[in-house]
Amino acid sequence: MTDLLKIEWIKLRKYIVFKLMAIFFAVGVVALNYIVYTVNKNIVNNVPGAGLVSFSPYDFKNTWQSTSYATGFILILPSLLLMLLFTNEYTYKTHRQNIIDGLSRRQFISVKIAMAFIFALVSTVLVFFTALGFGFASGTTFSFHGVVFVAYFFLKALSYNMVAVLFSVLIRRTGFATGVFFIYTGAENIISQLLNVLCIKIKREDGTDLGNIGDYLPMNASDSLLAFPDNPIKNLSKAIMPTDYTWIAFSLAILYLVVFYLWSRWKFLKADL
Amino acid sequence: MSVLSIDKLSKNYRSIKALDNVSFTVPSQTVFGILGPNGSGKTTLLGIIMDILKASSGSYNWNGQQSTNEVRKKIGTLLETPNFYHYMNAEDNLLIAARIKGRGEGDIEKVLRIVNLYERRKSKFSTYSLGMKQRLAIASTLLGDPDILVFDEPTNGLDPAGIAEIRELIKQLNRQGKTIIMASHILDEVEKVCTHVAIIQKGVMKTYGSVQDVLHPSGVQASKVQIEIAAADTDKLRTILQGMPGVESVTAAEQELLILCDESVSAEQVNKYCFEQGVILNKLQVKRKSLETRFLEITGKQSDR
CATH class of the missing domain: 3.40.50.300 (P-loop containing nucleotide triphosphate hydrolases)
Incomplete structure (x- = not known):
């Protein structure tokens, strides 16, 4: 696998889009969290009566969760990059050439999946250090309280990346694949929201607590593991919201990952390339 | 192997x-x-x-x-x-x-x-x-x-x-x-x-x-020789060629003639024969039975696209 990854690195290092996206994402992660950090510190806390809702998202007890949640909004960037890299192979027909030259189909798809894993890992490491930095910046005592959310972030990143791999294998054409990826993500979010609203309605009308069913969809399962930390305003609405069954969302997120993995592999191994 | x-x-x-x-x-x-x-x-x-x-x-x-x-x-x-x-x-x-x-x-x-x-x-x-x-x-x-x-x-x-x-x-x-x-x-x-x-x-x-x-499968066709030939007076050329021993067919192809003859007939003989009959040739080319001819024989003449 090391040899295969070294070959992927040759493909990456000269790819200008990779460099741009990597820088943009790294800067983006810090910038995005900095915006949340300063808005909260300088604006929210200065509103008259803010004492009632006093809350610091980047205190060490919240920073792991806040950073993971906020970064989730630009997590589409690494998965888009992954998709570009993969569909480029189809565009240039280098997926064929790599196999003609002596990669097995299994090796080819395995290294792409490994890349999805590495991208998720690197994003997670970035989130870890960003959270650490803002934790210290907020002047609180170091703590790993809530660091599990960084692990959830990894799961979410991996889910996005594996969807990118799957869509690349199934659709092949760069423009079409990225288009479908955006539309699918948007559509799933809308459906998820509708389902969740329905769950609230059911709970209010006849007391049945179904949980948030919209969170059980393929991309929303890992999404739902990350939410903005509990705060006074959020707590006000808790009574009317259905219960978050984290273990169901977590199990489903793992299950979907397995499905994405097996589906992309199966398709690449048996298709005409 | x-x-x-x-x-x-x-x-x-x-x-x-x-x-x-x-x-x-x-x-x-x-x-x-x-x-x-x-x-x-x-x-x-x-x-x-x-x-x-x-x-x-x-x-x-x-x-x-x-x-x-x-x-x-x-x-x-x-x-x-x-x-x-x-x-x-x-x-x-x-x-x-x-x-x-x-x-x-x-x-x-x-x-x-x-x-x-x-x-x-x-x-x-x-x-x-x-x-x-x-x-x-x-x-x-x-x-x-x-x-x-x-x-x-x-x-x-x-x-x-x-x-x-x-x-x-x-x-x-x-x-x-x-x-x-x-x-x-x-x-x-x-x-x-x-x-x-x-x-x-x-x-x-x-x-x-x-x-x-x-290119040269055993059989009658293989032993034939094709010659492209032309002279100023095509009609006269055709008449004399039809009378030449060993020539099996003479077909017109634009300004020239295409003759199919026995393997024993050489270009030299054709040239000599025509000259003796009073026709001066301005083109004489033996066509080896090419892959093209053979290809068309095998695949037919229509494009398959």
């Missing part, structure tokens, strides 16, 4: 039979041409033996072994179009191929020189002309000095000098003892370069064997 043996290979795309029960073997150290019109299934065939297409049925093996990626590492292949990363230069593209093959990294400079791309080795692939792309693809096949080379339309996009160079390269590789499998729709190319040929049409193997055997 055969390098490649193909057994009843078929490939269907829904109702279309791209390959229908194709079987043949490629003897070692030959230049084996796969000849067929556009869309006849040549690239499909090569795609299957390179594992980028899945056969519907049938099997193949290389050197008697089942095909694996390890076997492919020792074969240099150019399939259909030059496939490279557009944003990378020639050197880096070849580095990827060499790394995949697990050999040939030290050959990069050498192969770039063979195809005259060394000076442009740092240029991005996307800046290359079609002919340069094709030459880079050929360079890539030479990495690691493989014993078997597979070329799909190797002279595609090349200028006349480039075509001659590549044909010479193929012959030279063959003289070094390498086996070359080459798909082409250009008859002239196959005739000039190949030792063996398989003719394929609409996915069906029509015939295969040595170029000699395919």
Whole structure:
């Protein structure tokens, strides 16, 4: 696998889009969290009566969760990059050439999946250090309280990346694949929201607590593991919201990952390339 | 000893039979041409033996072994179009191929020189002309000095000098003892370069064997000689030729005549005969029974596209 990854690195290092996206994402992660950090510190806390809702998202007890949640909004960037890299192979027909030259189909798809894993890992490491930095910046005592959310972030990143791999294998054409990826993500979010609203309605009308069913969809399962930390305003609405069954969302997120993995592999191994 | 043996290979795309029960073997150290019109299934065939297409049925093996990626590492292949990363230069593209093959990294400079791309080795692939792309693809096949080379339309996009160079390269590789499998729709190319040929049409193997055997099958037709002939007075020429011993038929072709005659008739005899009959020839050309004639006999005259 090391040899295969070294070959992927040759493909990456000269790819200008990779460099741009990597820088943009790294800067983006810090910038995005900095915006949340300063808005909260300088604006929210200065509103008259803010004492009632006093809350610091980047205190060490919240920073792991806040950073993971906020970064989730630009997590589409690494998965888009992954998709570009993969569909480029189809565009240039280098997926064929790599196999003609002596990669097995299994090796080819395995290294792409490994890349999805590495991208998720690197994003997670970035989130870890960003959270650490803002934790210290907020002047609180170091703590790993809530660091599990960084692990959830990894799961979410991996889910996005594996969807990118799957869509690349199934659709092949760069423009079409990225288009479908955006539309699918948007559509799933809308459906998820509708389902969740329905769950609230059911709970209010006849007391049945179904949980948030919209969170059980393929991309929303890992999404739902990350939410903005509990705060006074959020707590006000808790009574009317259905219960978050984290273990169901977590199990489903793992299950979907397995499905994405097996589906992309199966398709690449048996298709005409 | 055969390098490649193909057994009843078929490939269907829904109702279309791209390959229908194709079987043949490629003897070692030959230049084996796969000849067929556009869309006849040549690239499909090569795609299957390179594992980028899945056969519907049938099997193949290389050197008697089942095909694996390890076997492919020792074969240099150019399939259909030059496939490279557009944003990378020639050197880096070849580095990827060499790394995949697990050999040939030290050959990069050498192969770039063979195809005259060394000076442009740092240029991005996307800046290359079609002919340069094709030459880079050929360079890539030479990495690691493989014993078997597979070329799909190797002279595609090349200028006349480039075509001659590549044909010479193929012959030279063959003289070094390498086996070359080459798909082409250009008859002239196959005739000039190949030792063996398989003719394929609409996915069906029509015939295969040595170029000699395919071109000159035993039988009556093979012993005929065709001569193109012309003189100022075509009518008189036709009359006297019809009377010449050994001439079987005389047909008009624009300003000239085409005669089909017995193998024993030579150009010299025809010239002498006509002169003695008072006709001075302004054209006299013996047409070897070419692959083209034979190809059309085998495949029919209609384009199959």
